[in-house]
Amino acid sequence: MSASASDHTGCGCYDGTMSGERDRARPHEDPTTTEIRREAERICALILFSDLPLIDVQIAASALRRKIRALQPENVPLYERIYAPRFRRLWEQWRGGEPWK
Secondary structure (H helix, E strand, O other), X not given: OOOOHXXXXXXXXXXXXXXXXXXXXXXXXXXXXXXXXXXXXXXXXXXXXXXXXXXXXXXXXXXXXXXXXXXXXHXXXXXXXXXXXXXHHHHHHHHOOOOOO
């Protein structure tokens, strides 16, 4: 499914700015948090702008969960409350078909 960025306003992963602009807007953010945020945005982009099958997107999401567990274990609950539901919602909203498990 291909769509323009403007079609995804309010989806929770695309704010219409370039990555560098987002980074400049968060000078207090540590490099690990920036890396995690960028990876989450990349997964959102995979859902919205690629034709990757569900299993490949889920593998990327699992890799992000493992990265958070290794680098910021205190934030695993944050992943479970924010990122996992966001990926599921985006998949079901924009891809339809096969449900996210």
